[in-house]
Amino acid sequence: MKIHIETERxxxxxxxNFDAQxxxxxxxxxxxxxxxxxxxxxTIQEAEEVINFIRNQYLENGIGxxxxxxxxxxxxxxxxxxxxxQKLREDMSYYDLGYRLRKKYWGNGIATETAIESLAYGFDxxxxxxICAAADVNNIASNKVLQKIGLQFIETFDYExxxxxxxxxxxxxxxxxxxxx
Ligand SMILES: CC(C)(COP(=O)(O)OP(=O)(O)OC[C@H]1O[C@@H](n2cnc3c(N)ncnc32)[C@H](O)[C@@H]1OP(=O)(O)O)[C@@H](O)C(=O)NCCC(=O)NCCS
Numbered sequence: 124m125k126i127h128i129e130t131e132r133x134x135x136x137x138x139x140n141f142d143a144q145x146x147x148x149x150x151x152x153x154x155x156x157x158x159x160x161x162x163x164x165x166t167i168q169e170a171e172e173v174i175n176f177i178r179n180q181y182l183e184n185g186i187g188x189x190x191x192x193x194x195x196x197x198x199x200x201x202x203x204x205x206x207x208x209q210k211l212r213e214d215m216s217y218y219d220l221g222y223r224l225r226k227k228y229w230g231n232g233i234a235t236e237t238a239i240e241s242l243a244y245g246f247d248x249x250x251x252x253x254i255c256a257a258a259d260v261n262n263i264a265s266n267k268v269l270q271k272i273g274l275q276f277i278e279t280f281d282y283e284x285x286x287x288x289x290x291x292x293x294x295x296x297x298x299x300x301x302x303x304x
Contacts, residue, residue: 127189127204128240134192135203135237138177142190145199146170149225158259159223160283180206186249188221191237193228200228203237205245211257211282212289218245220256222268234268242272246294254297256290257282273300 128135138146147170149155156163164170180187184207191200201224208219220241222234245251256274258265266288270276274290281287292300 128237128244129194130236130240132194133200133233133237134194135189135240136192137181138174138188138190138202140171140174142174142199143167143170145190145201145225146173148199149201149223152226154226155223158262158265177202186218188223191222191224191233199225200233201225203234204241205249205251205254208255212280217253217255218249218251220245220254220269220274222265229264234264235271238268238272242292242297246297251294253291253293257287258290260286260288273297 125137150164177187188202189204203222209216274292
């Protein structure tokens, strides 16, 4: 099992097949999917497919979303991290920052904490030049996280019939924002 990041309260590691129940708890919740197209999953088999899909990205792209684990309880909290995104924007491929947590873990700064760690991993370890993110304009929590950690709003674009905010941060912007903290 590959652990990528450890903080005081979290372990951030590769998603594993045994996370199927955790992914099911996460992705079967309609509230979690409110701004994600409103297609929550219904079966454990779908959860297993999600894990296979992400684990394939580790092999094909060298990166994909990672599991977030509560260090104290070993509970599966959700996922976070970077993905090489090739479909969301018609005109470009890019490294996308994202996060999705089980509802019981919302409101404790966990998305912000894992997003900060993901940016550092992308720029320091993967040596990326730019990281991007998109959020439904009505997804206040997600927009807030992206703004808090230093991503710059660029434009609003249409994704599946819904307006989304588009954000980017370059390595030099990230270095400058770190030095200003
Ligand atoms: C988006 C998500 C990951 C945020 O996780 P989280 O750990 O609760 O986020 P954080 O606690 O780090 O930060 C959320 C911020 O938004 C604020 N916030 C959340 N809901 C809000 C609301 N309805 N109105 C105003 N502010 C809100 C919080 O107060 C916090 O800001 P603060 O630190 O200034 O107080 C979580 O809500 C989630 O999993 N949602 C479903 C999946 C999803 O939408 N993922 C993002 C797709 S782009």
